[in-house]
Amino acid sequence: MSYDTRQDELEILFSEVGHVVEVFMPADRETGRPRGFAFVEFTDAESATAAIEKFDGTELNGRRLGVREAEERQRPARNFSDDRPYGNSRKRKGSKPKGSRRNIRARKRGF
Numbered sequence: 001m002s003y004d005t006r007q008d009e010l011e012i013l014f015s016e017v018g019h020v021v022e023v024f025m026p027a028d029r030e031t032g033r034p035r036g037f038a039f040v041e042f043t044d045a046e047s048a049t050a051a052i053e054k055f056d057g058t059e060l061n062g063r064r065l066g067v068r069e070a071e072e073r074q075r076p077a078r079n080f081s082d083d084r085p086y087g088n089s090r091k092r093k094g095s096k097p098k099g100s101r102r103n104i105r106a107r108k109r110g111f
Helices: 007-014 045-055 101-109
Strands: 020-024 039-042
Touching (some): 007 020, 007 039, 007 045, 039 045
């Protein structure tokens, strides 16, 4: 989708096949400009299917539209092999003493 496409243009276009509930165009956090895709919500599934059949591959503002049903966003898999949060797989070595090397040498010498 073209970055110049406005939300009201999409609403008018997709209202040809059914009643549009909402058009959401995510914006880039840093620049604030549209990210090049949108979500269009219809009142019924038949309208959504008709929109996919009618508008997939059509041109709007010089760019081809790819219209498909939204998919659930996949989260990264969590590693459950250890008790650390967020799947951090680095394990602590049991033989490594805590503290700086200077403190370790001092303890060995009896200071």
